[in-house]
Amino acid sequence: MSETHAVATESRGPLEYATKDGQMKIFGFWVFLGAEVVLFSCLFAVYLAYLHHTAGGPTAHDLYEVKGFLIETLLLLTSSFTCGLGIHELRRRNKAGVLAWLLITLLFGLGFIGMEVKEFVDYVGEGATLSTSAFLSSFYILVGTHGAHVSLGILWMIAVMIQLGLYGINPVTARKAFIVGLYWHFLDVVWVFIFTAVYLTGLVL
Amino acid sequence: MEKNQSFTHDDHHGFPWKHIIGFILSLVLTFAALFVVLSGALPTTMTLAAIVVLAIFQVLVQLLMFMHLNEHEGAFQTISMAFGFLIALAVVAGSIWVMSFGM
Amino acid sequence: MNMENIKDFLLHDFFVTGEPMIYMADVAIILVSLAIVFVLTYFKKWKWLWKEWLTTVDHKKIGIMYIIAALAMLFRGGADGLLMRAQLALPNLHFLNAQHYNEIFTTHGTIMIFFMAMPFLFGLINVAMPLQIGARDVAFPYLNAISFWLFFFGALLFNLSFVIGGSPDAGWTSYTPLAEKGLDPGVGENYYLIGLQLSGIGTLASGINFIVTILKMRAPGMTLMKMPMFTWASLITSVIIVFAFPVLTVALAMLTIDRLFGAHFFTADSGGMPMMWANLFWIWGHPEVYIVILPAFGIFSEVISTFAGKKLFGYKAMVWSMIVICVLSFFVWVHHFFAMGAGPAVNSFFGVSTMLIAIPTGVKIFNWLLTLYKAKIRFTTANLWALAFIPNFVIGGITGVMLAVVPADFQYHNSYFLIAHFHYVLIAGTVFAVFAGLHYWWPKMFGHMLNERLGKWAFWIFVIGFNVCFLPMHFVGLMGMTRRLYTYPADLGWTPWNFIETIGAFAMGVAFIIMVYNIYWSARYGERDTTGDPWNGRTLEWAVSSPAPEYNFATIPEVKSLDAFWEMKKNGEVEKWRKQPLEPIHMPDNSYRPFVISVLFFIAGFGFVFEWLWLGVIGLIGVFLCLALRSFEKDEGHHIPVEEIERTERAAGRL
Numbered sequence: 001m002s003e004t005h006a007v008a009t010e011s012r013g014p015l016e017y018a019t020k021d022g023q024m025k026i027f028g029f030w031v032f033l034g035a036e037v038v039l040f041s042c043l044f045a046v047y048l049a050y051l052h053h054t055a056g057g058p059t060a061h062d063l064y065e066v067k068g069f070l071i072e073t074l075l076l077l078t079s080s081f082t083c084g085l086g087i088h089e090l091r092r093r094n095k096a097g098v099l100a101w102l103l104i105t106l107l108f109g110l111g112f113i114g115m116e117v118k119e120f121v122d123y124v125g126e127g128a129t130l131s132t133s134a135f136l137s138s139f140y141i142l143v144g145t146h147g148a149h150v151s152l153g154i155l156w157m158i159a160v161m162i163q164l165g166l167y168g169i170n171p172v173t174a175r176k177a178f179i180v181g182l183y184w185h186f187l188d189v190v191w192v193f194i195f196t197a198v199y200l201t202g203l204v205l
Numbered sequence: 206m207e208k209n210q211s212f213t214h215d216d217h218h219g220f221p222w223k224h225i226i227g228f229i230l231s232l233v234l235t236f237a238a239l240f241v242v243l244s245g246a247l248p249t250t251m252t253l254a255a256i257v258v259l260a261i262f263q264v265l266v267q268l269l270m271f272m273h274l275n276e277h278e279g280a281f282q283t284i285s286m287a288f289g290f291l292i293a294l295a296v297v298a299g300s301i302w303v304m305s306f307g308m
Numbered sequence: 309m310n311m312e313n314i315k316d317f318l319l320h321d322f323f324v325t326g327e328p329m330i331y332m333a334d335v336a337i338i339l340v341s342l343a344i345v346f347v348l349t350y351f352k353k354w355k356w357l358w359k360e361w362l363t364t365v366d367h368k369k370i371g372i373m374y375i376i377a378a379l380a381m382l383f384r385g386g387a388d389g390l391l392m393r394a395q396l397a398l399p400n401l402h403f404l405n406a407q408h409y410n411e412i413f414t415t416h417g418t419i420m421i422f423f424m425a426m427p428f429l430f431g432l433i434n435v436a437m438p439l440q441i442g443a444r445d446v447a448f449p450y451l452n453a454i455s456f457w458l459f460f461f462g463a464l465l466f467n468l469s470f471v472i473g474g475s476p477d478a479g480w481t482s483y484t485p486l487a488e489k490g491l492d493p494g495v496g497e498n499y500y501l502i503g504l505q506l507s508g509i510g511t512l513a514s515g516i517n518f519i520v521t522i523l524k525m526r527a528p529g530m531t532l533m534k535m536p537m538f539t540w541a542s543l544i545t546s547v548i549i550v551f552a553f554p555v556l557t558v559a560l561a562m563l564t565i566d567r568l569f570g571a572h573f574f575t576a577d578s579g580g581m582p583m584m585w586a587n588l589f590w591i592w593g594h595p596e597v598y599i600v601i602l603p604a605f606g607i608f609s610e611v612i613s614t615f616a617g618k619k620l621f622g623y624k625a626m627v628w629s630m631i632v633i634c635v636l637s638f639f640v641w642v643h644h645f646f647a648m649g650a651g652p653a654v655n656s657f658f659g660v661s662t663m664l665i666a667i668p669t670g671v672k673i674f675n676w677l678l679t680l681y682k683a684k685i686r687f688t689t690a691n692l693w694a695l696a697f698i699p700n701f702v703i704g705g706i707t708g709v710m711l712a713v714v715p716a717d718f719q720y721h722n723s724y725f726l727i728a729h730f731h732y733v734l735i736a737g738t739v740f741a742v743f744a745g746l747h748y749w750w751p752k753m754f755g756h757m758l759n760e761r762l763g764k765w766a767f768w769i770f771v772i773g774f775n776v777c778f779l780p781m782h783f784v785g786l787m788g789m790t791r792r793l794y795t796y797p798a799d800l801g802w803t804p805w806n807f808i809e810t811i812g813a814f815a816m817g818v819a820f821i822i823m824v825y826n827i828y829w830s831a832r833y834g835e836r837d838t839t840g841d842p843w844n845g846r847t848l849e850w851a852v853s854s855p856a857p858e859y860n861f862a863t864i865p866e867v868k869s870l871d872a873f874w875e876m877k878k879n880g881e882v883e884k885w886r887k888q889p890l891e892p893i894h895m896p897d898n899s900y901r902p903f904v905i906s907v908l909f910f911i912a913g914f915g916f917v918f919e920w921l922w923l924g925v926i927g928l929i930g931v932f933l934c935l936a937l938r939s940f941e942k943d944e945g946h947h948i949p950v951e952e953i954e955r956t957e958r959a960a961g962r963l
Binding site for chain 3: 281292304306
């Protein structure tokens with residue numbers, strides 16, 4: 001901890017980097033995202049190894065429907081875009097703009113979670129549960145871990161929006177908004193791989 | 206490290222072109238991947254290779270155009286993500302290979 | 309509910325009953341707890357405990373707490389080891405039954421790796437690393453406290469198993485399908501899974517914390533290639549932690565989901581693959597080996613360089629060999645299960661990659677030897693541990709290369725030869741290192757030296773006992789004795805070797821007792837360190853008083869070269885640096901929340917262990933509330949005024 005923690009070191013640049021504390025937390029979050037890449041890679045590895053371990057239960061071909069996962073993909077892609085616009089407004093120091101774009105992001109996120117819950121409920125209705133086969137165990141845990149991340153992201157984003165509303169844009173709230181933005185984009189990165197390695201690959205193999 | 210603190214001052218004042226181009230690119234890449242799979246035009250391995258390549262581009266769009274990966278501690282941040290993806294590749298490819306018992 | 313049911317549950321499932329040794333442990337735990345409560349109350353120390361320790365975010369105090377906990381766990385894990393050696397001293401003994409033996413080797417391994425080796429090293433990193441880079445704390449002090457308390461309560465949860473519910477018994481590797489619900493009902497394995505999960509989360513957070521600290525908080529002028537070797541080792545270790553621990557997190561979570569919610573990740577039916585557990589466990593597990601050895605290499609580098617009075621030989625080669633080890637460590641994991649039956653391509657690849665690691669490790673050994681070459685070596689206790697490390701560790705390294713030869717490995721696999729190998733690397737590497745580090749940095753932590761005479765007695769007894777215990781294991785291993793065997797027949801020729809091993813093990817126990825006595829003796833009568841630099845040190849931790857003040861450095865020194873403090877002393881710049889004008893110092897505030905959040909995690913964990921999901925959910929809701937509270941808290945820290953710094957520095961004789 002040094003004296004520079006609370007002192008702006010660069011007045012013109014983005015506020016989230018204005019303090020040493022902000023710089024360290026953003027950098028630390030990137031390192032955490034590196035760990036998250038590895039965490040998800042294990043889930044992907046297990047899923048791909050178990051792709052055909054269906055034990056007589058439903059297979060990928062039986063379950064996945066293009067319309068459903070395409071809508072999920074578009075919802076999440078768009079939310080990543082609107083979140084990016086939120087951070088753009090953050091850097092223009094436009095509080096109303098940040099809050100508006102983050103709110104839209106949240107709505108898309110909620111829509112995504114709603115779709116995913118419906119997808120899971122439908123699958124269970126077709127007799128595909130966590131305990132049916134190793135394939136389904138790995139499917140639910142991979143996609144579900146991503147869904148849990150998105151749900152946590154929604155709660156987190158609400159907390160950050162409240163603080164932006166209460167305290168305005170300052171080095172602390174700007175840093176928090178930027179980091180939750182990183183998290184949100186990262187969930188889209190993971191989803192791109194789920195879209196590719198789970199749904200599209202499931203249709204191919 | 207310190208010399209990496211070049212914030213692109215011009216891009217956060219005007220119209221968010223970077224984000225819009227990024228969004229269009231990600232839509233194009235998504236539909237391209239879907240098209241490759243649904244058309245069934247390519248053999249299976251080619252299809253898989255194509256969608257993986259498209260996914261990698263899509264991720265680069267997110268990292269560079271939305272997430273500002275190269276800002277501030279750009280070098281360390283890039284190393285962190287790159288090493289993460291290297292280990293991820295080792296885990297995924299290695300596990301599939303090992304758990305197929307090398308068959 | 310009737311009373312009979314409750315009584316039945318408590319006596320059969322909740323408390324472990326029917327074992328005289330466990331009743332003795334119950335009594336001991338209750339007596340020790342009562343004694344602690346009594347002492348704290350009698351000396352009115354509760355408030356002190358809370359304000360100075362439980363809520364602290366000071367890296368030095370957190371480091372000391374890590375070390376105390378690790379010493380306690382060394383005692384527990386060591387006691388397990390001695391019980392195993394007692395059981396195996398003679399053939400056909402029934403001192404322990406098979407089940408009890410299974411439990412004891414499981415807890416021995418798990419505790420020694422997760423709750424002794426790692427926290428001991430984390431303790432030393434916490435104490436020394438920020439001081440070495442001229443920082444006033446770690447990057448995220450609040451998170452650092454969370455890391456410690458998560459480790460602490462993870463360890464507590466794991467240790468609870470042996471009096472409540474029963475210990476895990478599937479080995480520290482917890483291989484499936486043996487560790488699955490079908491073959492291993494009861495709560496023992498749940499303790500393993502949840503306890504490690506809690507402390508694992510803390511470890512990951514520490515990794516991130518140390519990386520940011522080292523990369524962003526170094527004193528001005530300290531470029532990466534001017535960092536002390538221990539700091540480099542901490543950085544590389546943290547990188548390995550960040551990219552390896554998520555794998556353990558996933559593996560533990562999957563097995564937990566298998567056991568609690570009926571998934572089929574590692575079951576033998578419904579498409580699950582038991583070997584997938586081994587695969588994931590060792591993808592984490594091999595990097596873990598380097599997580600516990602690289603900081604040890606860092607400690608030896610500091611100690612050898614200090615007591616040789618010379619700059620470390622081949623600094624750059626040392627750094628690069630650690631980086632190479634870091635990358636290679638992620639590409640060798642299959643060598644832990646060559647015998648699984650994978651094809652020749654898989655086994656050859658991993659055999660060769662394993663042998664490659666010997667190259668950078670060999671580079672380091674030669675660098676230490678050349679640092680010692682023609683030096684005026686001071687044979688302090690710390691340095692004795694470092695010097696003993698070199699030959700003993702090389703034995704473990706050589707047998708490691710033997711084990712990497714795939715066809716030969718089929719012969720050694722899971723024999724006592726393997727046990728000998730990994731004890732030679734883990735004890736001669738990690739344990740010798742933490743003892744060296746303990747003696748080396750003790751004055752910096754407490755302001756007095758550990759007694760050298762007692763230290764050397766402990767050293768010789770331990771090192772001789774270690775070799776007496778583990779060298780014969782090579783032989784019985786080659787004679788066919790397999791690991792995890794609870795007893796053996798008399799006619800195999802193993803008996804004399806096993807008896808000798810047990811004598812060695814108890815010698816190590818005696819050495820441990822001497823060491824603990826040394827801590828007590830030195831606290832009362834040990835030589836006080838008034839200079840802050842008792843060893844004529846080379847790095848910045850020796851530039852501040854002993855024990856280091858809360859803010860570490862009254863003013864941050866400017867670093868011009870490697871071995872920054874040595875250069876300052878040589879160029880007569882120390883006085884000038886100390887006379888620099890003081891400014892108020894910004895420090896983080898203490899917080900009760902890391903402790904509370906970890907208690908809540910513990911409660912949630914206990915709920916999941918007993919599969920009382922309601923309790924687990926309550927605990928997790930509490931955790932989330934704490935996170936939300938933290939998010940809305942304005943944590944701005946406080947400033948230490950100049951007058952107070954002056955007072956502290958004057959009291960240390962520095963102004």
